[in-house]
Amino acid sequence: xxxxxxxxxxxxxxxxxxxxxxxxxxxxxxxxxxxxxxxxxxxxxxxxxxxxxxxxxxxxxxxxxxxxxxxxxxxxxxxxxxxxxxxxxxxxxxxxxxxxxxxxxxxxxxxxxxxxxxxxxxxxxxxxxxxxxxxxxxxxxxxxxxxxxxxxxxxxxxxxxxxxxxxxxxxxxxxxxxxxxxxxxxxxxxxxxxxxxxxxxxxxxxxxxxxxxxxxxxxxxxxxxxxxxxxxxxxxxxxxxxxxxxxxxxxxxxxxxxxxxxxxxxxxxxxxxxxxxxxxxxxxxxxxxxxxx
Amino acid sequence: xxxxxxxxxxxxxxxxxxxxxxxxxxxxxxxxxxxxxxxxxxxxxxxxxxxxxxxxxxxxxxxxxxxxxxxxxxxxxxxxxxxxxxxxxxxxxxxxxxxxxxxxxxxxxxxxxxxxxxxxxxxxxxxxxxxxxxxxxxxxxxxxxxxxxxxxxxxxxxxxxxxxxxxxxxxxxxxxxxxxxxxxxxxxxxxxxxxxxxxxxxxxxxxxxxxxxxxxxxxxxxxxxxxxxxxxxxxxxxxxxxxxxxxxxxxxxxxxxxxxxxxxxxxxxxxxxxxxxxxxxxxxxxxxxxxxxxxxxxxxxxxxxxxxxxxxxxxxxxxxxxxxxxxxxxxxxxxxxxxxxxxxxxxxxxxxxxxxxxxxxxxxxxxxxxxxxxxxxxxxxxxxxxxxxxxxxx
Numbered sequence: 001x002x003x004x005x006x007x008x009x010x011x012x013x014x015x016x017x018x019x020x021x022x023x024x025x026x027x028x029x030x031x032x033x034x035x036x037x038x039x040x041x042x043x044x045x046x047x048x049x050x051x052x053x054x055x056x057x058x059x060x061x062x063x064x065x066x067x068x069x070x071x072x073x074x075x076x077x078x079x080x081x082x083x084x085x086x087x088x089x090x091x092x093x094x095x096x097x098x099x100x101x102x103x104x105x106x107x108x109x110x111x112x113x114x115x116x117x118x119x120x121x122x123x124x125x126x127x128x129x130x131x132x133x134x135x136x137x138x139x140x141x142x143x144x145x146x147x148x149x150x151x152x153x154x155x156x157x158x159x160x161x162x163x164x165x166x167x168x169x170x171x172x173x174x175x176x177x178x179x180x181x182x183x184x185x186x187x188x189x190x191x192x193x194x195x196x197x198x199x200x201x202x203x204x205x206x207x208x209x210x211x212x213x214x215x216x217x218x219x220x221x222x223x224x225x226x227x228x229x230x231x232x233x234x235x236x237x238x239x240x241x242x243x244x245x246x247x248x249x250x251x252x253x254x255x256x257x258x259x260x261x262x263x264x265x266x267x268x269x270x271x272x273x274x275x276x277x278x279x280x281x282x283x284x285x286x287x288x289x290x291x292x293x
Numbered sequence: 294x295x296x297x298x299x300x301x302x303x304x305x306x307x308x309x310x311x312x313x314x315x316x317x318x319x320x321x322x323x324x325x326x327x328x329x330x331x332x333x334x335x336x337x338x339x340x341x342x343x344x345x346x347x348x349x350x351x352x353x354x355x356x357x358x359x360x361x362x363x364x365x366x367x368x369x370x371x372x373x374x375x376x377x378x379x380x381x382x383x384x385x386x387x388x389x390x391x392x393x394x395x396x397x398x399x400x401x402x403x404x405x406x407x408x409x410x411x412x413x414x415x416x417x418x419x420x421x422x423x424x425x426x427x428x429x430x431x432x433x434x435x436x437x438x439x440x441x442x443x444x445x446x447x448x449x450x451x452x453x454x455x456x457x458x459x460x461x462x463x464x465x466x467x468x469x470x471x472x473x474x475x476x477x478x479x480x481x482x483x484x485x486x487x488x489x490x491x492x493x494x495x496x497x498x499x500x501x502x503x504x505x506x507x508x509x510x511x512x513x514x515x516x517x518x519x520x521x522x523x524x525x526x527x528x529x530x531x532x533x534x535x536x537x538x539x540x541x542x543x544x545x546x547x548x549x550x551x552x553x554x555x556x557x558x559x560x561x562x563x564x565x566x567x568x569x570x571x572x573x574x575x576x577x578x579x580x581x582x583x584x585x586x587x588x589x590x591x592x593x594x595x596x597x598x599x600x601x602x603x604x605x606x607x608x609x610x611x612x613x614x615x616x617x618x619x620x621x622x623x624x625x626x627x628x629x630x631x632x633x634x635x636x637x638x639x640x641x642x643x644x645x646x647x648x649x650x651x652x653x654x655x656x657x658x659x660x661x662x663x664x665x666x667x668x669x670x671x672x673x674x675x676x677x678x679x680x681x682x683x684x685x686x687x
Contacts, residue, residue, distance in 0.1 A: 077518070103481050103519035104403050111408050112440040127618075139588075141618045141648060156564025157588070158616040161648065162669065165616075182563055184405045184483075211564050214405040238567040241552075241574045242583070249548040249563025249585040251518060252405065257423035262571075279572055281670055 002131030002176045003151070003196040003203070004094060004122065005033075005070065009135045012037040012068035012092070014075055014083045016048045016055060020098075021074035024139050025049055028072075031142040033135040037062035059090040070094045072128065072137050077101035080124065084110050088117045096137050097123035097187075104251070107185035114187055121187025125251070127157040127179035140164075140177065148173015150292060151197040153190055154209035155182050155216075155250070159238055163209055163280040170284030172292060175203040182211070182250025190220035198228055205232035205292045207283055208274065212239035213253045213260040218268040225272035232290030234283055235274040237262045294515045295346045299386045300529045301511035304480055305487070310472040311465075312508045315388035317344065321370045327387040328365030336389035341368045343375070343382040346534050348421070353377045358390055383533045391507055396489035397456055398422050401438075401473045403483050410438040410477060412470055414452040418489035444474045462492065465506045480526060481519030486512040538601055545597040547586055554579025555680050557602035557611040557640070559595070561586050561620045569614045572669055578677035581608045588619040595628025596635070603638050609683045610641045612676035614669055617648030626654040630661045641679035645672035 011028070015021035016038025029035050029049055037056055038048045044057030056062040059071065071087040073080055073095065080099040087095045095114070102124045114121045122129065128138010132145035144161050146168040154160040160179050167174065175197075180188050190208060197203045206228070210217035217237065224233055240262040242248050244255045255261050266276050275286040296304075302312045314331075318324035328339045343355030350356060355377050357368035365387070375382050396418030404411040414434045417425045425432050434455045436448040449470040453463045469490065477485045487508040497503045520527045532540070542549035548563065552570075556578045560566035563585045570580040582605065586598050602608055615625050625646060633642070645666040646654040658665050664679070666672035 078522070101518045101521075103516050103522075104483060105410075105478060105481055105516065105519070108403065108408055108410065108440045139619060144648075154564070156562060158560075158562030158618060159564030159568055161616045161618055162565060162568070165647070184403065185408055209564070211567060216405070219406065236568075238564045238571065240571045241580060242567055242570070243550075243552065246550050246583075247517075248550065248567050248583055251516075253563060253567070257426070278575060279670055280568060281668060 002134055003193075003200050004120070004176060004178060005129050005137045006131050006134045008069075009137065010034055010036045010067055010069045011137060012039060012059060012062045012066070012071045014039050014059065014071055014073045014087065016040060016053065017043050017046070018074055022048065024074065025053070027142065028136055031136045033137060036066035037068050059086045059092065063090050063092070068092065070137065071096070073097040073099055075099060081106045081110055084121060085113060088114055088119050093119050095119060095121045096126065096128050097121065098126060098128060098138055100125040102183070104183070104185045107183065111185060111187055122178065123181040123186060125183045126181030126186070127160065129176055129178040131176045132174050138179070140179065144168055145177070146171070146173035149175050149202055149204040150207060150287060151175050151200065151203040151205070152177040152207045152209070153193040153197070154179050155211050155252070156209060156238065159280065160209060163207065163236060163283050166281050167207070167284050167287070172284050172287055175200060182252055184214065184252040190216050191223045194220055194224055194228065198231070205234070205287060205290065207287070208233070208235040208269070210235065210237045210265055211250065211253050212242050212248065212255050212262050213250070215260065217265040221268040221272035221274065224274070229273065232287060232292050233272075233274040234277060234286045234290060235269045236277045236280055236283060237265045237269070294517055294520065294530060296513055296515060296529045297344045297346065297531055298342065298511055299344055301513040302508070304476055304513060305472065305508055305511055308472045308476045308479065310469055310476070310508050311506060312511070313388050313391060315386045317384055318369065318387055319384045321366060321373060324369035324373070324385050324387050325362060325366040328359060329362050331387070331389045332362065334389070338390040339365055339387055340390040341365060341372060342386045343372050343377060344384045344386055345377050345380045345382055346531060347378040347380055350377050355382060380534055391491060391493035391509055392495065393489070393509075394492040394494050394504055396491045398425070398488045399470065399473060399490045400484065400486035400488065401477050404437070407437060409440065410444075410474060412436045412438060412444055412448070412452065412474065414456055416456050418491065422486075422488065438474055444471060462506055469506060469508070476513070480513070481516045481523060482513050483516050484512065484514040488512070538604060541597070542601060545594055547584060547594065547598055547601065549601055550583040551605065552580050552582050554581045555607050555609040556676050557581045557605065557608040559584050559586060559598050559602060559611065559613045561588065561590060561615050565614065565616060569612065569669065569673070572673040573612065573677060576673040576677040578673075578680055581605055590620055591624050592628035592631060595625055596632040599629070599632035599636065603636055603640065608640060609680035610643065610676045612672055613642065613644040613646070614672060615646045615648070617646065617651060621650045622646040622648060622654030623650040623657060626657040629663065630657065633661070641683060643672050643675040643679060645669060
């Protein structure tokens, strides 16, 4: 087992003939992900990735012909909302949106559609997810992973790589690593991912990586305190030195009106039984201290 | 992106909201002429308001009432050129002053937790809503708008009655609340705020005293991600208040924020960039900036980032931290080497590159005699030590 992506994943890559889509589809395939289809309107009938993957005009055709059950969206921000809606509309249950720069109000409407359909959207503006040794969907470099039993959830891209590399170097493997995205409105929250990890028999411990802005980390902390009391929990929060009122790169990373500070998140996480690391390199040692072998 | 009050009011007017007239003036004579015009139209007083994007302008003396042309001239000359939180006032908004009977707060925000537009209202108008929230959260009424249906009439009415409004004000309030949400949707705003929304007393055409709701102040924050589809709104960007470094950063698609410290930081990825700043602080230094060069950054972007960092005379050392995923380490190394060969100021630089093509990056950097570090913690310590060695407290 693992969560969201695994051996059962049959992936359709939306935007497979674009520069980003093509590059990352190749990386995912090399990692062992089962890419069954790609889509680009107007390029149906072509084949991508050296002829190994059929390209369709529509997600409908990709699902019908290949049984795709998961999609990843690499199309530019102006068209990405429509791509997500197309995937939901054609019955895809798990959708990853890597695209950055989708307006927040578009996401409000889309998240509602996804919710009504009972599907799951991860992102947008996220690096995707990897279940080491099984499959990766998105842009996380495959080389940083090691198979194991610690679940990782993060808002960030490269910061996650840093933390995961430190774990791998220390001999601590991962069940699944998920980047949920740095935008204010996202489909899957820290808490949603914790729910999945709590039910995954192959995840024994979790690492939660957050950053300033909003209150998603506090909500996740409260949930974990109640439902994951016995599970080893380690966290890291970025942005302790971030000034108030400035957007720190991610659209969602902003302290406003005194709320969303790193200090408040660290306090909430510690109160919920998380060991909170001062630097990403401390994460493996804290996992050991929490009982991870 | 924040926009000025005068522009925000224009966007509200475009959605049919009741906003008093106003004129933007960039000089004392323009302001005085505008005031004289409103006096001639029968205004008993005019209000002259500094147009700056920072809060607290009232307390700073940036808002003044004037009852005569001379008073208006004096007020304008006092406000224009004054400094509010480090921002020099270059323009004022002049308009007839309203006779305020009662003030309210009305705002629409995107709420992250519920993933809804929330319309907030309070009978405590004219003060910062954050203050009200801290002092008495129950004084703020909230209604959540459905993403597809919007704010329903009953929700707007509930807010109106909750504020204690009665008679014709209820209908007027409902229209204003809808207008706020409409503005938010039309302009892709993260925030639309009217504070105060006031019951103002004025004379109608027959000379009778009447009361009506008026949007006396307006604040709008636009969603940066949506600006590409609103070129008209992009034009509202106030370059008067922009640091030239911000303009330069935007040109090169770099995410850059200037801070007060001495250690320049160049990082790929926002979360890692924040973490790098935190580790600089932990090592006893202060970061000079937040800088995310983004994914897949190539040599020319690296060079532009280096220029931005070095333009800050406070910078005593530079920490480069790259975790290669999409970004190739050797590309960054080449960019750094090229940038250093052109830079005018020699500042110690500590480079840490791991991930994609890191070995090749290491080789290039060693040949070019760059100081390199293996881990982020080590890199932060080295950069702080280098800044301290150069002199000055880091």
